[in-house]
Amino acid sequence: MLIRWASARPWSPAALFAAGEVGAWYDPSDLTAMYQDAAGTIPAAVGQPVGLLLDKSQGVASAEQIVNGRFDSDISGWVNAGGGTLAWADGDLQITVTGTAGFAAQSIGGATPGGRWYRMSGRARVVSGGGNAQAYLWDGTTAYGASAAITSASWTAFQTFVFLPATVTSAVIRLRAGITGAVVEFDDVSVVSVAGNHATQSGTARPTLMQDAGGRYYLAFDGVDDSLSAAGVNLSGTGKVVVVAGLLKASDSAIGVVVTHNDPISSTQGWMLTAPTVAGTADFGFRSRGSGSAALASFADASVAAPRLAVICAASDIAGPEVSLRINGLMRATTSTSQGAGFFANAALSIGRRASGSPFNGRLYSLIVRGAASTAAQVEAAEAWVNSKTGAF
Amino acid sequence: MTAWVHRNLIVRAEHVQLARDLCRAIAGPQAQAGMFSAPLSPTGAAPATHYASVGLIDADFAALLPPPDHSSEIAALALQAGMTVSQSEIAEMLAASDVSEGSPWDAMARLGLQMVQGGAS
Numbered sequence: 132m133l134i135r136w137a138s139a140r141p142w143s144p145a146a147l148f149a150a151g152e153v154g155a156w157y158d159p160s161d162l163t164a165m166y167q168d169a170a171g172t173i174p175a176a177v178g179q180p181v182g183l184l185l186d187k188s189q190g191v192a193s194a195e196q197i198v199n200g201r202f203d204s205d206i207s208g209w210v211n212a213g214g215g216t217l218a219w220a221d222g223d224l225q226i227t228v229t230g231t232a233g234f235a236a237q238s239i240g241g242a243t244p245g246g247r248w249y250r251m252s253g254r255a256r257v258v259s260g261g262g263n264a265q266a267y268l269w270d271g272t273t274a275y276g277a278s279a280a281i282t283s284a285s286w287t288a289f290q291t292f293v294f295l296p297a298t299v300t301s302a303v304i305r306l307r308a309g310i311t312g313a314v315v316e317f318d319d320v321s322v323v324s325v326a327g328n329h330a331t332q333s334g335t336a337r338p339t340l341m342q343d344a345g346g347r348y349y350l351a352f353d354g355v356d357d358s359l360s361a362a363g364v365n366l367s368g369t370g371k372v373v374v375v376a377g378l379l380k381a382s383d384s385a386i387g388v389v390v391t392h393n394d395p396i397s398s399t400q401g402w403m404l405t406a407p408t409v410a411g412t413a414d415f416g417f418r419s420r421g422s423g424s425a426a427l428a429s430f431a432d433a434s435v436a437a438p439r440l441a442v443i444c445a446a447s448d449i450a451g452p453e454v455s456l457r458i459n460g461l462m463r464a465t466t467s468t469s470q471g472a473g474f475f476a477n478a479a480l481s482i483g484r485r486a487s488g489s490p491f492n493g494r495l496y497s498l499i500v501r502g503a504a505s506t507a508a509q510v511e512a513a514e515a516w517v518n519s520k521t522g523a524f
Numbered sequence: 525m526t527a528w529v530h531r532n533l534i535v536r537a538e539h540v541q542l543a544r545d546l547c548r549a550i551a552g553p554q555a556q557a558g559m560f561s562a563p564l565s566p567t568g569a570a571p572a573t574h575y576a577s578v579g580l581i582d583a584d585f586a587a588l589l590p591p592p593d594h595s596s597e598i599a600a601l602a603l604q605a606g607m608t609v610s611q612s613e614i615a616e617m618l619a620a621s622d623v624s625e626g627s628p629w630d631a632m633a634r635l636g637l638q639m640v641q642g643g644a645s
Contacts, residue, residue, distance in 0.1 A: 167526070179528060180580045334547065334558025335533070335579030355578040355628050355639065356562040385641060410641065488563065488642030 142512050144499050148188040152503040153365055154372075155328040155480060156188040159496065160348040160520050164191070165340060169331035170276060171250070171292030180337035181350060183292055184359055184482075186327035188499075193250065193323035196239040197304060200253065200320035212236040215308060223316040226308035228262060233315075236303040239268065239322050245299035246363055248329050252290040253320035255281045255306075262313020266320070268293055269305045280309075286318070292325065297363060330359035330482055338483060338495070345522055347496060350483075354382060354492025358484035364392060366475035366502040370421060370449035372402060373505045375442065375513045377496035377521030380406040383413050383437040387491035390498060393478035394485040396420045400476055404445050406491060413437065415463075419447035419454045423471025428454040430463035437493075440523045444514050446505070449473060459524035460514055475502065496521040527583040532576065532624045532631040535560060539617040540575040542609065546598060549605040551585065568638035578628040589623045 144156045158164055164185040165175040171183045185191055199208040206219045215233020218225045226233045240247065255264035266289060267277035276293025295302060304322050308315035332338070338350040338357045352358070366372060376389055386405060388394075393401030400421050408416030408429050413436035416429030428445070435441065435458065444457035449470045456464040480500065484490040497520040499513055518524060535543045540560050547559045563572030588594045588601075595615035602609050624631045632638060 173526070179526075332558050334551075334561075335531075335577040335581060336558030336561055337579060339580060353578050353628065355576055356558070357579065385639060388642075485642055488640055490562070490639070 142516060144513060144516055145187065145190060147499065147501050147505070147509060147513060152501055153369065154188050154499070154501040154503075155186040155361060155364065157184050157330065157482070157498040158187055158520070159184070159340060159350050161187065166292070169333050172279075172290055175340050177340055177342050177348070179340055181340050181359070182332055182337045184330045186329050186361065188328070189326035192326045196249065196322040196324055197237045197320065202318060209235045209237050212305060220316060223318045224306065224320075225258070225314060225316045226306065228260070228308050228311055228313045228315070231311055232307055232309040234308075235306040235317070236269070238301070238303050240295070240302050240324065244302040245295050246297035248292060248294050248325045248327065249276070249322055250290065250292050250325050251276060251278070251304060251322050252288070253317055254286045254288045255315060255317045256286045257282055257284055258314040258316055260310070260313030262308055262310045262315050264315045264317065265307045266317075267305055267307070268295060268302050268322070270295070270299045270302045274305070292329065294329070294362060328361040328364045328480060330361040330480070332359045341494070343494070347520060347522060349379070349494040349496045351494055352483040352491045354385070354387065354490050356484070357490060359482040361480040363477060364480040364500070365477040366392060367477040368474060369502045370474045371502065371504045372419070372447050372475065373501045373510060373513070374402070374404055374417070374445045375499040375517050376404060377442050377517040377523065378406065379494040379496075380415075380437045380439045380441065381493040383407045383411060385410050385492070386489040387493065388481070388483070388485045388489045389491050389495070390480065390482045390500070391485050392480050393476040394481055395487065396425055400473060401478065402447055402475070403485070404443065406443070406493065407437070415441065415443055415456060415458060417445035417447070417454060417456050419449065419470055421449035421471035422473045423469055426452065426454045426466050426468035426470045428456040428464040428466045430456055430458060440521065442514050442518045442521055442523045444510055446510070448504075457514070460511070528580040529583050529586045530579065530625060531581050531586055531589065532578050532622070532626070532628045533560070533589070534564065534574050534576045534622040534631060534635060534637070535617065536620050537571070537573050537575060539620060542613065542617055545607060546602055546609070546614070549602040549607040550598070551582070563640040564632060564637040565640050566636055566638070568641055570640050572640050574635070574637055576628065576632070590618045590621070593618060
């Protein structure tokens with residue numbers, strides 16, 4: 132007897148990126164994917180600000196960049212970068228500071244370390260001499276993602292997420308020990324590259340992680356200064372994009388930028404999802420631009436007046452040309468106005484606000500950006516998944 | 525564990541760089557980028573006359589904000605971080621600033637200010 136087994140595995144937005152499609156998948160319902168600070172040192176909980184929102188489109192896949200971070204039998208792989216002596220000490224790397232600070236280092240990222248995210252972690256302790264321990268990435272000029280200085284005699288863990296700019300062509304992890312005469316030890320050191328277009332913010336401009344009455348998680352954007360930004364989202368190889376956002380629009384009084392790529396699109400190629408698009412109007416809209424002028428698909432109607440919970444699916448094809456806007460699974464606006472030619476850019480993705488203002492006032496339950504041609508089935512699956520996190524229809 | 529409190533901070537445009545620098549000095553470079561980034565003006569049109577920071581801040585930071593005046597303590601913390609600024613400069617900035625809880629829209633209305641709109645194109 133032939134038995135056919137149906138897959139019980141639920142559909143995941145990860146399927147949209149399985150072939151290496153560029154984009155991002157932000158999921159505020161995943162509490163393992165958010166941190167209070169941009170450096171990713173403190174996990175975020177409900178009622179707390181979110182300074183780092185991990186992009187799950189690449190599965191937050193990680194690849195170890197260094198060798199021998201556990202120092203099980205020796206300190207091979209590490210070089211003395213000056214200021215002290217290095218020794219193996221019963222499973223740890225020990226630095227005795229002879230200058231003002233001593234350093235151990237190891238290359239990371241191969242020939243192209245720039246333009247990528249890394250998670251640096253480990254633990255350290257000060258054995259004697261009243262010194263301190265710190266780790267950071269170093270390109271020969273600038274320190275990136277420096278951990279907080281550890282001064283305790285007890286083993287203290289550190290973890291930092293850090294983005295190396297695309298201009299960085301070589302980098303090392305530096306283990307730093309200060310001060311003169313101090314003896315400091317490191318163990319369990321790791322630097323992994325963390326795939327994805329992770330979004331960050333700092334200060335009061337961080338959105339707040341919240342839960343609605345139905346238990347659904349969302350990021351609250353205050354309509355004043357809240358936003359998140361992901362650097363270097365590379366859509367330069369495509370002129371097609373689909374954006375699916377689960378949101379609650381809290382107000383129609385002022386223009387609200389939900390998400391935009393390569394702001395400002397008035398002068399360069401890019402796209403922008405707005406809620407509302409026109410101040411004082413009950414609408415949603417999506418603009419997209421190639422080498423020409425921006426084309427707008429918008430839907431204005433009392434049925435979408437704020438406060439309005441909605442799953443928005445916006446799509447653009449520069450070459451089509453076509454811009455479309457679906458609301459809660461229904462096609463509400465399309466335009467075939469020319470956007471010019473070409474592809475989108477390798478540029479920042481801004482969530483909740485553009486550089487010049489127009490902050491979004493509302494909630495973001497989920498956001499998917501996919502820089503590729505998408506089938507109707509893919510769009511509908513993405514809408515259904517986002518709606519499961521939003522409860523809009 | 526950090527205790528978070530909500531505050532609306534509004535400073536005059538001529539003080540915004542000092543306010544950002546003090547945030548950087550006291551809370552670190554990561555804090556500066558996300559502070560006082562929202563421009564305000566009486567008409568909602570540029571140029572901005574004020575800048576707002578709205579959201580959750582560390583309770584220890586909130587305790588430094590007026591009233592009462594903590595300019596001497598802020599100047600000392602800035603100096604520890606390598607930033608030299610006089611107490612009188614800080615006091616002048618704080619005296620011209622508005623710190624409130626609750627709705628930022630209420631705070632703006634009370635001060636006769638609106639968000640400077642960035643447009644959607």
